[in-house]
Amino acid sequence: MTARAWLRLVIVGGRISYRALFNWTSPLMYIPTLLVSPLLGTLFFAYLGRYAGGRDDTFYVLGNGLLAVAGPCVFGGMMALANERRYQTLGAVLGTPAPRGAILVGRAVPYVGNGLFTAVVVTTLAALMLRVSIRIADVPGLLLAALAAAASCTAFGLALGAIGMRVRDVWVISNTVWVSLWLVSGANVARSALPDWLEVVGGLLPISHGIDAARAIAGGSPAAGLIAREVALGAAWAAIATLLFRTFERSGRRHAALDRG
Amino acid sequence: MEPAIEVDGLVRSYSATHGMVRRRRSTVEAVRGVSFQVARGELFGLLGPNGAGKTTTIKILTTLLLPTAGTARVCGLDVVADTRAVRTRIGYVFGGDRGLYDRLSGLDNLRYFAELYAVDPRGLRARIDEVLDLVGLGGREGDRVEGYSRGMRQRLHVARGLLHRPEVLFLDEPSIGVDAVAARELRAVVAHLVEDGTTVLLTTHYMFEADQLCDRIAVIARGSIVAEGTPAQLKDQVADDRVVEVQVFGIGEAEVARVRAITGVTSVIVEDHEQAQALIVHCERSLDVSAEVVAALDGVRVGSIATREPTLEDAYISLVTAAEDG
Numbered sequence A: 001m002t003a004r005a006w007l008r009l010v011i012v013g014g015r016i017s018y019r020a021l022f023n024w025t026s027p028l029m030y031i032p033t034l035l036v037s038p039l040l041g042t043l044f045f046a047y048l049g050r051y052a053g054g055r056d057d058t059f060y061v062l063g064n065g066l067l068a069v070a071g072p073c074v075f076g077g078m079m080a081l082a083n084e085r086r087y088q089t090l091g092a093v094l095g096t097p098a099p100r101g102a103i104l105v106g107r108a109v110p111y112v113g114n115g116l117f118t119a120v121v122v123t124t125l126a127a128l129m130l131r132v133s134i135r136i137a138d139v140p141g142l143l144l145a146a147l148a149a150a151a152s153c154t155a156f157g158l159a160l161g162a163i164g165m166r167v168r169d170v171w172v173i174s175n176t177v178w179v180s181l182w183l184v185s186g187a188n189v190a191r192s193a194l195p196d197w198l199e200v201v202g203g204l205l206p207i208s209h210g211i212d213a214a215r216a217i218a219g220g221s222p223a224a225g226l227i228a229r230e231v232a233l234g235a236a237w238a239a240i241a242t243l244l245f246r247t248f249e250r251s252g253r254r255h256a257a258l259d260r261g
Numbered sequence B: 001m002e003p004a005i006e007v008d009g010l011v012r013s014y015s016a017t018h019g020m021v022r023r024r025r026s027t028v029e030a031v032r033g034v035s036f037q038v039a040r041g042e043l044f045g046l047l048g049p050n051g052a053g054k055t056t057t058i059k060i061l062t063t064l065l066l067p068t069a070g071t072a073r074v075c076g077l078d079v080v081a082d083t084r085a086v087r088t089r090i091g092y093v094f095g096g097d098r099g100l101y102d103r104l105s106g107l108d109n110l111r112y113f114a115e116l117y118a119v120d121p122r123g124l125r126a127r128i129d130e131v132l133d134l135v136g137l138g139g140r141e142g143d144r145v146e147g148y149s150r151g152m153r154q155r156l157h158v159a160r161g162l163l164h165r166p167e168v169l170f171l172d173e174p175s176i177g178v179d180a181v182a183a184r185e186l187r188a189v190v191a192h193l194v195e196d197g198t199t200v201l202l203t204t205h206y207m208f209e210a211d212q213l214c215d216r217i218a219v220i221a222r223g224s225i226v227a228e229g230t231p232a233q234l235k236d237q238v239a240d241d242r243v244v245e246v247q248v249f250g251i252g253e254a255e256v257a258r259v260r261a262i263t264g265v266t267s268v269i270v271e272d273h274e275q276a277q278a279l280i281v282h283c284e285r286s287l288d289v290s291a292e293v294v295a296a297l298d299g300v301r302v303g304s305i306a307t308r309e310p311t312l313e314d315a316y317i318s319l320v321t322a323a324e325d326g
């Protein structure tokens, strides 16, 4: 396969597969689920923080703004693979000679973009509503932190989705993970305030280092190391996703599981 | 030139677990030592009753399933070792209602698979239009697949299988669910592909379809090949027979046994039709047993009665019943 065909599979193929497999493409699903809910969440925690004497509004706006990537990225990444089962298309896709790397990257890209978009929208709207000011100079850094969080979160979602190629009920896991991110990512509670083991779990899941980075940027401290950590974590999750995908592809051929619904 | 498909001693068993509390494992031997070869440009039919192992064989040849034992090569490439190279050269159609992206249009389904097969983007739209036209979906390609009828889905499956101009095409019951006119068009498409040099392995439950299309046929029953040859050769196996077909209403075991006992009768099959049954009696060519058969049916209402030459279906049924009884 030529480099050009590889790229086409990522870009053109990725775009088509997004429409094929993402359940929330229609505005009627997209806006309430991916934009309004996280925005309300941000307001909820910010007002709770004001009432209970917690952190300042910036803490919640940046935390929840980045946490907004979880919707499109965790669930989207999952749907990108696990929904093949719903349509029983796995046998058709895996019977093609297409390089698996390009399939996976192509499926990831739209959700990374989506995650970045939701983070920007939620952060901006929440900042406007709560009158939190963000310095123009900080914007590139914040965008970079959000991009890193979206990428690692998508890799994590793909890993869950790969499990979904084999296990029918992965959606239970994803719901649990999503809710637990509210706690362990540090979006609403500083991770240092959590019990040690939860702090560790939060550090291994995506988004937490991205949130740390965003807050560091707003506070004027260096954030490159934190962003690098989020990226490294994303790379690790991408490796796990690829490994799981390959493993289930192989065992699917052995156990006749490629066309199960 | 090496054959397009070479299958040698192919075995595949499935294991299944039963029961929630006391787990029991059982093994189904779906394919038990199948061997055959298909020459380049040949149209080869795999016929057999439900559960005979046809789909299992095709899944192994299309790299979707690993064999338990034996080897298979497509275009000279091993389906287990050279998976990727095999995949670029083959197309397959399993059909059915599933296996398509329901939320996408037919066109976008094809576009996605065109990317997966790395079809040259120049001329892609023309190629897509061409296959849509071949399967008679032109004009409906913009509609979402969730609104497609069963036959339209089946046609889209066929279009997808042809998109990248495969050298070897596997068609597992391609005409299932499509209307009579479309099935005829599909047969013409398949015949045309073979004329152009494509090798086709086809399974079907329609004997006339196999008779009309196939250069050679293998009959598989219970995971083993029980006969192989051209349609004419298979018919020859029952060519010494004459077939008497009697329409009867409510025949019982006793009457069938009486017919079986007539001298010269080699086999008796009862097929259930809507209101009547068809009693199909094979007898030696030199004898005309019609009168004895009618006599043996004393007490049963008898409709039409006809004597005819054996068809491929007769040959198939006699081969399969022999294999399943044995």
Ligand SMILES: Nc1ncnc2c1ncn2[C@@H]1O[C@H](COP(=O)(O)OP(=O)(O)OP(=O)(O)O)[C@@H](O)[C@H]1O
Pocket (backbone or CB within 6 Å): A255, A256, B014, B015, B016, B028, B029, B030, B048, B049, B050, B051, B052, B053, B054, B055, B056, B057
């Ligand atoms: N995934 C599976 N797990 C367990 N057993 C299976 C599986 N697939 C097929 N079998 C069994 O293997 C045997 C052969 O099945 P196969 O689908 O190959 O038959 P077939 O010849 O294609 O039949 P049909 O004409 O009904 O399509 C059957 O007994 C079937 O129950």
Ligand SMILES: [Mg+2]
Pocket (backbone or CB within 6 Å): B054, B055, B056, B172
């Ligand atoms: Mg079958």
